[in-house]
Amino acid sequence: MFKLFKGFHLLEELQQSKTLKRLSRKYRLKTMITLSIACAAFFGVWFAPHEILQLGDISIIEQRVVAIFVFAVLMWVMEVIPSWCTSVLIITLLLLTVSDNSLWFLSETDSSREMGRIIGYKTILATFADPIIMLFLGGFILAVASTKTGLDVLLAKVMLKPFGTKSENVLLGFLLVTGFFSMFISNTATAAMMLAFLTPVLKALPSDGRGRIAMTLSIPLAANIGGIGTPIGTPPNAIALKYLNDPAGLDMNIGFGQWMAYMCPYAILLLMISWIVLKTLFPFKQKTIHLQIEGSVRKGAKSWVVYITFALTILMWMLDKVTGVSANVVAMIPVAVFCVAGIITRRDLEEINWSVLWMVAGGFALGLALNDTGLAVRLVESVSFHTLSPVPVIIGSGLLCWALSNFISNTATASLLIPILAVVGIGMQEQLAAIGGIQTLLVGIAISASLAMSLPISTPPNALAHATGLVAQKDMVKIGLIIGVVGLVLGYTLLVVLGISGLF
Secondary structure, three states, X not given: OHHHOOOHHHXXXXXXXXXXXXXXXXXXXXXXXXXXXXXXXXXXXXXXXXXXXXXXXXXXXXXXXXXXXXXXXXXXXXXXXXHHHHHHHHHHHHHHHOEOOOOHHHHOOOOOOOXXXXXXXXXXXXXXXXXXXXXXXXXXXXXXXXXXXXXXXXXXXXXXXXXXOEHHHHHHHHHHHHHHHHHHOOHHHHHHHHHHHHHHHHHHOOOOOOHHHHHHHHHHHHHHXXXXXXXXXOHHHHHHXXXXXXXXXXXXXXXXXXXXXXXXXXXXXXXXXHHHHHHHHOOOOOOEOXXXXXXXXXXXXXXXXXXXXXXXXXXXXXXXXXXXXXXHHHOHHHHHHHHHOOOXXXXXXXXXXXXXXXXXXXXXXXXXXXXXXXXXXXXXXXXXXXXXXXXXXXXXXXXXXXXXHOOOOHHHHHHHHHHHHHHXXXXXXXXXXXXXXXXXXXXXXXXXXXXXXXXXXXXXXXXXXXXXXXXXXXXXXXXXXXXXXXXXXXXXXXXXXXXXXXXX
16 A cells, blocks of 8 residues: 555665565575574474473463464564564464364374364454454555545645744654654554655755754654554554453453543653654754645545545544444444445555554464463463562563564564463453553553664664664664653553553
């Protein structure tokens, strides 16, 4: 879908550089080594005597799930292949080894050990169409329709106009507008679009001034922070919400509007702090900026259909507790309306960023395997979670997520940690209640993942900003660490307060 967005050439250049890197001999050798390590670990756990795993009388099926989980961890952390490819591979392995449609020689065993609880293959395949996946699909469709009709350009013009021409105010405008777009459009597409709008501004600023650095850094900062504001802003949010709202699990019934009510103010506060830090560290030499955003806005009945549907969808998302219609169901409204009205065509559907949806589905499949095989229950029974202190668990998991997400995909990190932490949270429910409950643990992971933006490789928006040549890595590290630490402290404080007061 990125081809439709302004700034697509930036994404294309970034993708081409990644492709060239993968074709290099050094990269191929590294891939072979890391793949060998991942496979060795997989087969090592698969064939290891079950006593070594220290999980009691673990069944054969459960041991296979542990092996697949270890394989997923290594494949995602070492990025042997693209993250979404790993997700598809994980789902395929689960289907072939632990489902009721697995390979014949894996379905029967002469071992005296218990075979264990198998998973229905339809249940595993259903992760590709989980309600949260549909929620993301609805968000993608909204983004595509908005771009095709020029709604994104119109909103950018209207929303940036009140900030005037003073350089510091224009910087604030770019932070807030980018943050807003990132709540409903993918962080990567938002960054590419806003960098395209920013190009003429950067040309107008003095080459020897540090204001250009502030303006360039504002885009990835706002894109990453803004995504925290809504469940569809970034995949880690949706993954956390999936486990918190699962009727067969925690069943906390946290709504789309409820999430926005607390996370949007938090995101706005972080954006304001980012503004203060940016203009302090990188002061403007030129005091005024005359901003001109180029781009056409289509007129006609179809545009009005997009405007009204966009507004109605967001309103229904925010009022899901009032209407009684879940956000997942509401997400299908723009899909249906835009397809029927001819606004979204077959070609547009082909351009949807399916890799993100498949990446999320892989994480859901891992969580499904943990629960449906009984491995999650065994973990709760085998580990004395009730003896653990909740504060170190929450702080440690948040820092681990933040550290990992600076080097690997935010979605991959959340997909690995959240299923395990959901199990940990169930075993520590009483202890966690004193500091906000299990939602502090899981939503904290989503926040930590979004705040990991210290390096050019941390997120695609960071990579795009760094590719402009206007931002040195040391500047990105400096601002990323400052906002990361401040964001983590404020985020966990907010979650504890909301959890203790029963508001979240």
